[in-house]
């Protein structure tokens with residue numbers, strides 16, 4: 001059984017504001033703890049889908065990107081190392097992100113959890129294998145043109161990581177975060193000229209990870225251009241593994 005499950009739903013990936021309440025903790029008790037991963041390219045809706053799953057099923061949404069961002073200001077060794085890579089728009093080396101994630105998972109060994117953004121490479125997947133047996137891997141398969149459109153319309157609140165989209169979930173007031181009133185920014189790497197290279201990099205790293213999970217029979221792929229259309233299928237799949245604490249409806 002792996003360490004690691006839930007921790008707080010990532011505060012930064014709320015898809016709707018005002019923020020949803022924290023996931024209702026599901027008592028671990030005798031049942032097996034759910035170990036799930038959501039894979040998908042940048043903009044595929046991992047954060048959006050994870051946030052919904054976390055709320056409906058009371059499990060913890062663990063975003064490696066968010067942990068990384070939080071570690072940057074912490075004065076720790078991992079944060080200092082990660083910063084050098086993130087500043088240059090690079091992926092953090094496997095051993096750095098793996099160490100960070102193992103520590104977070106260790107804290108959550110008694111909870112159900114769902115990983116977003118990790119593993120991203122085969123090396124990370126193997127490290128995860130060393131501490132747990134995954135039950136479920138969800139892969140979001142979204143056309144390139146859709147990803148490009150979504151990312152160019154994504155705006156974030158840097159301090160919290162809250163994500164908006166000018167079409168899908170716009171802020172109440174254009175350009176400002178609903179909760180703090182602080183300005184929203186567009187990530188440099190969400191600009192159209194950066195997106196193609198980023199998606200290529202993602203594909204190269206993710207392919208062997210998907211093959212690994214496919215060969216184990218735990219990979220579930222969902223294709224489409226709209227999160228709201230994919231969501232009922234994801235909800236049904238999760239419901240077959242863990243009882244929902246909230247109904248599917250409402251996005």
Ligand SMILES: Nc1ccn([C@H]2C[C@H](O)[C@@H](COP(=O)(O)OP(=O)(O)OP(=O)(O)O)O2)c(=O)n1
Pocket residue numbers: 041042043044046064065066068086090091092093097116117118119120
């Ligand atoms: N396993 C991981 C996860 C994240 N990162 C780094 C590179 C990412 O650019 C940054 C932020 O991660 P996010 O998951 O928040 O964002 P992504 O870059 O993956 O983009 P997206 O949110 O669009 O999927 O952290 C990394 O190096 N290794």
Ligand SMILES: Nc1nc2c(ncn2[C@@H]2O[C@H](COP(=O)(O)OP(=O)(O)O)[C@@H](O)[C@H]2O)c(=O)[nH]1
Pocket residue numbers: 015040041042043044045046047048049150151153154155163164165166167168169225226227228
């Ligand atoms: N137009 C549109 N935007 C979406 C949809 N699903 C998610 N988004 C937005 O697309 C962007 C990327 O989604 P996000 O969850 O951040 O994806 P991630 O990069 O895979 O974590 C965000 O701005 C979301 O609000 C959708 O079905 N339609």
